[in-house]
Amino acid sequence: MPMTLRTAQDQDATVAVAIGDSARAAEWQAALIDAAPDFTIVRAEAMAAPAVADFAVVWRAPLGMLSRFPRLKAVLSLGAGVDGILSNRELEPGVPVVRMVDEALTQGMVEYVLWHVLRYQRRAPELLAAQRRQEWLPIAAPLASERCVGVMGLGVLGEAAARRLTAIGFRVKGWSRTPRQLDGIETFSGTTGLAGFLGGVEILICFLPLTPETENILAAPLFAALAPGAFLINAARGEHLVEADLLEALAAGRLAGATLDAFRTEPLPADHPFWKHPAITVTPHVASLTRAASGARHLAAEMRRILAGEAPLHAARRDRGY
Numbered sequence: 001m002p003m004t005l006r007t008a009q010d011q012d013a014t015v016a017v018a019i020g021d022s023a024r025a026a027e028w029q030a031a032l033i034d035a036a037p038d039f040t041i042v043r044a045e046a047m048a049a050p051a052v053a054d055f056a057v058v059w060r061a062p063l064g065m066l067s068r069f070p071r072l073k074a075v076l077s078l079g080a081g082v083d084g085i086l087s088n089r090e091l092e093p094g095v096p097v098v099r100m101v102d103e104a105l106t107q108g109m110v111e112y113v114l115w116h117v118l119r120y121q122r123r124a125p126e127l128l129a130a131q132r133r134q135e136w137l138p139i140a141a142p143l144a145s146e147r148c149v150g151v152m153g154l155g156v157l158g159e160a161a162a163r164r165l166t167a168i169g170f171r172v173k174g175w176s177r178t179p180r181q182l183d184g185i186e187t188f189s190g191t192t193g194l195a196g197f198l199g200g201v202e203i204l205i206c207f208l209p210l211t212p213e214t215e216n217i218l219a220a221p222l223f224a225a226l227a228p229g230a231f232l233i234n235a236a237r238g239e240h241l242v243e244a245d246l247l248e249a250l251a252a253g254r255l256a257g258a259t260l261d262a263f264r265t266e267p268l269p270a271d272h273p274f275w276k277h278p279a280i281t282v283t284p285h286v287a288s289l290t291r292a293a294s295g296a297r298h299l300a301a302e303m304r305r306i307l308a309g310e311a312p313l314h315a316a317r318r319d320r321g322y
């Protein structure tokens with residue numbers, strides 16, 4: 001049997017992979033073993049003594065899961081959004097929750113945003129509808145510099161998207177909870193900055209975390225404050241959107257279209273009106289998926305920081321809910 005030599009950097013830690021979907025759990029277990037060969041990486045359901053786990057890697061944290069691991073040094077999320085973990089009452093106070101921050105995840109989200117923003121800017125829905133009618137419709141599209149895009153949430157994903165949209169010429173406005181300064185982007189913050197942010201926005205993209213302050217924010221008053229005939233792209237959470245208000249705004253022409261990647265109920269129920277709405281594009285929560293190989297390297301680095309007594313780089317803050 002080959003002998004495994006330990007190096008000075010090797011650390012002892014037991015990691016429970018607590019992901020319901022077994023194919024996904026196997027993929028993440030293998031990726032974590034590659035990223036941290038010195039750790040013991042075990043599928044949660046196969047652990048005889050879950051109490052020994054130092055870390056739990058989770059996707060969502062249903063009730064009954066976290067209480068199995070009473071000695072955790074951290075909970076690590078496969079997703080960037082951690083609302084489903086922070087709201088779990090079994091989460092011990094003082095146990096950090098590490099968010100997924102990964103270049104591949106960010107790049108995937110930027111690509112999703114470019115796809116849909118350019119689709120709307122180039123008037124693709126009208127051209128495709130005309131093609132279906134076999135109608136030659138030579139309509140002009142405005143240049144990017146003539147379009148104002150608003151990005152709600154200037155965190156990891158929102159900032160990356162806002163910067164890329166600026167780089168290809170869009171006029172970009174951004175909104176965050178606390179003031180941010182970003183080159184070439186007009187920024188606004190807090191509830192007092194919201195009206196100024198929304199004014200004139202023709203394509204609105206939501207990258208907010210789900211918190212009590214942001215739940216139901218995509219609703220009639222917000223739609224009314226946008227430029228008439230604006231488009232909405234929601235790649236954050238379904239609970240941000242008041243669905244009836246969206247349908248009403250589309251019917252009244254206040255909004256011209258929406259692209260939605262996240263929904264209150266997933267999968268979206270078969271009889272949901274969004275499926276067949278001509279102005280709504282539905283994508284099945286695939287705007288950007290976490291890749292196991294690069295995601296596991298991020299989680300391994302965060303676990304090593306914690307074992308070395310340092311704070312993780314991307315811990316959620318419980319006081320603000322994201």
Ligand SMILES: NC(=O)c1ccc[n+]([C@@H]2O[C@H](COP(=O)([O-])OP(=O)(O)OC[C@H]3O[C@@H](n4cnc5c(N)ncnc54)[C@H](OP(=O)(O)O)[C@@H]3O)[C@@H](O)[C@H]2O)c1
Nearest residue numbers: 080081153154155156157176177178209213235236287288
């Ligand atoms: N559909 C998908 O495939 C997918 C994939 C990944 C993530 N997501 C979603 O995307 C969300 C954002 O991810 P992220 O990594 O960019 O998050 P993040 O880095 O935590 O950034 C969140 C941003 O939202 C701002 N914000 C929070 N509460 C606010 C409020 N009440 N008013 C105004 N701004 C507020 C924050 O302001 P400050 O800068 O002041 O803190 C920050 O700029 C996640 O929570 C998740 O729900 C979806």
